[in-house]
Amino acid sequence: MITETQKDLIKGTIPVLKEHGVALTSHFYKRMFTHNPELKHIFNMGNQQNAKQQTALATAVLAYAEHIDNPSVLLSAVKHIGQKHSSLNIRPEHYQIVGKHLLASIQEVLGDAATDELIEAWKVAYFQLADLMIGIEKEMYDQMVQNEGGWTGWKPFNIVKIVSETEEIQSIYLAPTDGGQLPKHTAGQYVSVRVYLPELQLYQPRQYSLSDASNGQYLRISVKKETPLGKPEGMVSNYLHQYFQQGKQLELTAPTGSFNLIENEHPHVFISGGVGQTPLMAMLEQLIKAKGQNAVTWIHGCRNSDLHAFKDRLRTLETQHEHIRCFSFYDELQEGNSDNLPGWVDLAKIDSDHLPQKANYYLCGPSGFIEKHFKYLTGQGIQTEHIHFEEFGPASLQLN
Known part of the structure; x- marks a missing residue:
């Protein structure tokens, strides 16, 4: 359990996180990918290039420090992150790697200001949060397999049809390669798609909203081609447009997400x-x-x-x-x-x-x-x- 003294130490880093949070998280990602390059296959490298991931992590770390006295107020945000993680097949062992490099980054960026007591406080705080995340994600994985036809991890799907909605957007219809049943999904949910990008020599995941209601026959994603080609956030979308056609396979994770219809009498x-x-x-x-x-x-x-x-x-x-x-x-x-x-x-x-x-x-x-x-x-x-x-x-x- 984290002590009051450790909470005070963490709150003392709030001004630094506000001013230098993105510099810290940028250092963290660079360090982690240097020592554990296998994680590049899990992270969206487009969001590394445009700094969205570094900014998002800096925001999350700051929010955790600001609410260290009552982290329960972050539960909604934590569940949202958990859905993203379960869609990317994040597992408990990944938290160990992230924690190791995050703590080392705090020490390297803060220098002499990173006392042993401060690092220990952040270690306790991080693994307290990691345990919470792992528990939430386990519940999500359990729910995925409890849904009839559900699965965890990456599952191969056949592209059964492609429809050009416009010159920029095409709908890809997908059915399980094994011919198995599809789980029911809630409108508004998304899936992750993973493809191998030769130019990066990496598997890259991207998340796409399902663009049709659950029907038991197919999953449909509608993908926009980004211009110009090679734009970091458009790498996977452009690759799907350029190289994938009916009969090819894509790997998917199970539908997830909480952006759903509200059931009441209102418009x-x-x-x-x-x-x-x-x-x-x-x-x-x-x-x-x-x-x-x-x-x-x-x-x-x-x-x-x-x-x-x-x-x-x-x-x-x-x-x-x-x-x-x-x-x-x-x-x-x-x-x-x-x-x-x-x-x-x-x-x-x-x-x-x-x-x-x-x-x-x-x-x-x-x-x-x-x-x-x-x-x-x-x-x-x-x-x-x-x-x-x-x-x-x-x-x-x-x-x-």
């Missing part, structure tokens, strides 16, 4: 940017399958009509179901698109009837997109507990 309001529409598409399909009659408003933004994936499907559903209403914002509004709105998504241009106080709001898109619309909604009096969001990549948003 649903989906707000998406670009490929952020994928988990919301699964949610809408789930609502249609369940024959739900909750009012649904979908507000989406992308560059132009030609790059609006699932546009025809949405138009069909809107025609068939009077409780569904869709609004589209296009940066490049072509002639004849009078039904759509010009520019970036601007919720102020949407009639307040479609943004009711008592509704379930779902935001998905880039972090700046989520933050902008979260602030707008709360500014209109929407309670934060009614606003749910999914941020792709390492968590960086601190919204409350």
Whole structure:
């Protein structure tokens, strides 16, 4: 157990973490990958190049130090990280390696300020957190295998169909190579995909939202090609577009994630940017399958009509179901698109009837997109507990 003296020592490092946290975590990752290069196969190296992972870890370490007296307030964030970890097949032995290099990094970065007492305090704190994470992730792995057709680790799937939704986004339909049963998944969840990238000589995992409701026949991910080619965060997505076709195999982990539909009598309001529409598409399909009659408003933004994936499907559903209403914002509004709105998504241009106080709001898109619309909604009096969001990549948003 951590002592009060050790807690005080950790709290004393808060100013340093605020000012030099990213420098510390950058040193940590460089050190860990030098001594344990096998972990490069587990971590998203694109997020190493753009510093998202270093920033996310620095934020997490700071939050833990700030709440060391009552870490239970971080339980929601810890569970979210646990879902990411279970989707990447993180195991207890990895925590030992991370702890070793994190403690060494603190000592090397702080120098003389890293007393034996301080390092021991952080050692106790880290392994206390690691034990919590390992326990949470064990529960998640247990739940995965308890689901009929579920599994842990990486499982091979056949690509049974590929559909080009736009020139940038393609949907990949996947079925288990062994012909086994698929587990039921909840709309809004995601899977991890692992491919071998020859240019890096590494296996690289990426997480993709499932873009269709659970159906027992296939899992569908919808992948956006990034431009220019070689952009760090687009390496796997571009590789899937370029080299994978029907009949090839992909390795997947089981569906996970807590960005799910809220089951109550209130309307649903989906707000998406670009490929952020994928988990919301699964949610809408789930609502249609369940024959739900909750009012649904979908507000989406992308560059132009030609790059609006699932546009025809949405138009069909809107025609068939009077409780569904869709609004589209296009940066490049072509002639004849009078039904759509010009520019970036601007919720102020949407009639307040479609943004009711008592509704379930779902935001998905880039972090700046989520933050902008979260602030707008709360500014209109929407309670934060009614606003749910999914941020792709390492968590960086601190919204409350």
